[in-house]
Amino acid sequence: MRHIARKIHTFASLYRFSIACAPALCVAAATPAHADTASAKELAKVPGVIFAHELADVPGKNLVVSKLEFPPKSPQQSKEPQQYLGHRHPGSTYVYVLKGTMRLGLAGQPVQLVHAGESFFEPVGAIHTIAESASATEPASAIAVLIIPDGAPILTEVEGQKK
16 A cells, blocks of 8 residues: 555646746747848748748758759750750759659759659769759649858859750
8 A cells, every 4th residue: 555655646746847848848849949040031031932941950060951942844945955054052952742743853963753752862062953843734843952051152053964
């Protein structure tokens, strides 16, 4: 019987402690560990960026989310070899296709067709050579999630690449 009474007493003590600490935990959870850096604030102003925030657990890095929209290719674009101003990102990039089918490619690799619900990964520093809707009639859209070092631009253009 004393064993059951001891368990009830322990439970009641923990319950009172948790009730006493609840307001402090609520305040702590609602307060950010630290404010956004100027770098994340500047990245958030870039057209297409829908979210940018420093990563507290990875000092010197920012999480950036960008919406990508690609119109349908015109019949002329489909027939002509295109010049594409390639680019690279200063951090890893994950692309998730929301709508349509995209043609995505990296230098030295075959172009991939990525359909809605599928994803594409760009390692840090890889040259992105192609990004477009694969359709002449349907647009494509995607979300890109990037890890960007403090003070770095979202992308750096590279001399024109032939597709």
